Amino acid sequence: MHESLQEYLKQCLTDDRLQRFDEVVKFRTRHLTVVLENVFHEHNASAVLRTCDCLGIQDVHVIESQNNFAPNPEVALGASKWLTIHNYRSDPEPSDGSPSNVSVDCIRYLKKNGFRVLSTSPRQDSLPLSQVTIDQKTAIVFGAEQIGVSEEAISESDDLIHIPMFGFTESFNVSVSAAVILQHLAALLHASGIDWRLTDTEHGELTERWVRQSLGSKLEPLIRRFEEEQMAR
Amino acid sequence: MHESLQEYLKQCLTDDRLQRFDEVVKFRTRHLTVVLENVFHEHNASAVLRTCDCLGIQDVHVIESQNNFAPNPEVALGASKWLTIHNYRSDPEPSDGSPSNVSVDCIRYLKKNGFRVLSTSPRQDSLPLSQVTIDQKTAIVFGAEQIGVSEEAISESDDLIHIPMFGFTESFNVSVSAAVILQHLAALLHASGIDWRLTDTEHGELTERWVRQSLGSKLEPLIRRFEEEQMAR
Numbered sequence: 001m002h003e004s005l006q007e008y009l010k011q012c013l014t015d016d017r018l019q020r021f022d023e024v025v026k027f028r029t030r031h032l033t034v035v036l037e038n039v040f041h042e043h044n045a046s047a048v049l050r051t052c053d054c055l056g057i058q059d060v061h062v063i064e065s066q067n068n069f070a071p072n073p074e075v076a077l078g079a080s081k082w083l084t085i086h087n088y089r090s091d092p093e094p095s096d097g098s099p100s101n102v103s104v105d106c107i108r109y110l111k112k113n114g115f116r117v118l119s120t121s122p123r124q125d126s127l128p129l130s131q132v133t134i135d136q137k138t139a140i141v142f143g144a145e146q147i148g149v150s151e152e153a154i155s156e157s158d159d160l161i162h163i164p165m166f167g168f169t170e171s172f173n174v175s176v177s178a179a180v181i182l183q184h185l186a187a188l189l190h191a192s193g194i195d196w197r198l199t200d201t202e203h204g205e206l207t208e209r210w211v212r213q214s215l216g217s218k219l220e221p222l223i224r225r226f227e228e229e230q231m232a233r
Numbered sequence: 234m235h236e237s238l239q240e241y242l243k244q245c246l247t248d249d250r251l252q253r254f255d256e257v258v259k260f261r262t263r264h265l266t267v268v269l270e271n272v273f274h275e276h277n278a279s280a281v282l283r284t285c286d287c288l289g290i291q292d293v294h295v296i297e298s299q300n301n302f303a304p305n306p307e308v309a310l311g312a313s314k315w316l317t318i319h320n321y322r323s324d325p326e327p328s329d330g331s332p333s334n335v336s337v338d339c340i341r342y343l344k345k346n347g348f349r350v351l352s353t354s355p356r357q358d359s360l361p362l363s364q365v366t367i368d369q370k371t372a373i374v375f376g377a378e379q380i381g382v383s384e385e386a387i388s389e390s391d392d393l394i395h396i397p398m399f400g401f402t403e404s405f406n407v408s409v410s411a412a413v414i415l416q417h418l419a420a421l422l423h424a425s426g427i428d429w430r431l432t433d434t435e436h437g438e439l440t441e442r443w444v445r446q447s448l449g450s451k452l453e454p455l456i457r458r459f460e461e462e463q464m465a466r
Contacts, residue, residue, distance in 0.1 A: 024401055027399035050402050050405075051409065052400075053400035053401055054398045054400045054404075054405060055399060055400065055403050056399040056400060079400070079401070081400055082401050130420055130424070140454055164420075166257065166260035166287065166419075167257055167260075167285075167287045167289060167312070168253070168257055168315050169287050169311075169312055172284070172287060173280065173284075175409065176280065176409060179409040179412060180412050180413055182418070184416075185364070186399075187397075190397075191363070194314070211403070
């Protein structure tokens with residue numbers, strides 16, 4: 001019997017668990033991605049992660065140039081465990097001595113990787129949500145509470161978007177705003193002919209990560225046992 | 234000069250304020266309404282009120298048979314001041330001695346007034362949000378945290394609706410769920426040919442209430458002064 005480590009680890013999870021991975025991975029997408037720029041309230045950070053998991057959005061880009069990102073585990077319900085979080089932090093001592101802007105770096109990176117970057121902002125030239133199209137890979141930037149998306153991030157973005165508001169209160173909380181925008185765009189994506197699913201390779205890699213995540217503290221001993229068994233053969 | 238009390242009170246507010254009332258009232262609707270059944274976390278209750286104000290949904294029906302509804306003023310940002318809140322509480326001693334179900338009473342009242350009642354529930358026979366139509370006046374019922382909409386309310390409802398979920402986490406927080414559903418339906422309404430706006434009479438009555446609300450503690454002295462001036466003529 002020639003068995004891979006991955007197969008060996010899988011056997012330690014229940015069939016129900018593995019079946020759930022299969023169901024969930026099928027709806028994961030990298031066509032739509034999220035950027036959180038200095039969102040600092042733990043309740044909001046966690047709620048956005050939970051929304052991304054619920055809607056199948058796999059990647060979240062977290063910019064922490066001003067504030068630390070500290071999701072509240074009770075609100076996130078473990079969502080970050082299943083997502084791919086990309087962190088962007090300020091380099092305390094840049095090698096060339098020039099100040100870098102982490103938000104600009106993150107957005108340029110996404111654009112170089114084929115993303116159209118849309119920042120949420122209530123400004124005049126901002127598109128209402130109903131007019132947003134998602135033919136191209138799309139990244140949505142959400143800004144810090146009160147402050148909103150930074151000037152630098154806005155000028156690097158391809159377009160601005162907003163949820164139309166009709167009342168006395170003129171803004172949604174960032175976690176509510178993210179849920180409304182992402183749910184709308186995810187539904188648009190699912191109804192489109194766009195090939196938004198993960199590739200077979202990504203599918204395999206992600207499932208492998210989830211298997212390891214699920215094993216938690218059991219992972220290391222299992223890997224050691226597998227290696228010993230292989231050696232003993 | 235023959236001047237009504239309403240005209241007199243209006244003069245005590247700035248033109249900007251009155252113009253804002255005109256802008257907001259134009260987007261108010263009673264075609265879509267919200268029922269909160271025993272939502273008890275003050276953060277959630279407040280966030281739903283804020284969402285209703287933002288989207289122009291004027292009426293909120295609050296059922297408090299199990300829990301008290303206590304919006305948090307900081308989250309609601311004064312939204313309840315501009316909404317029409319209808320309260321449904323248990324009668325501690327019903328006159329005919331029979332136990333009444335407040336949720337059933339509320340839903341029957343809405344149905345008698347021409348509303349199609351949709352309860353949010355993840356059950357099998359629940360419609361995904363994208364399939365919900367709003368040709369008829371529509372009420373959306375949101376249930377208590379954890380528990381969801383009660384069995385009694387579900388059996389009185391015309392249909393069930395849900396937001397499709399694709400991740401490990403299988404539910405949104407009630408304030409997020411309400412924002413997603415109501416924003417989707419409000420956008421659908423605005424894009425439709427439905428006559429969803431308030432009538433001229435409702436428009437006038439609501440503006441009158443807002444004028445009085447805005448005056449706060451100045452209202453009573455102003456009314457007295459108006460009456461004295463009328464008498465002195």
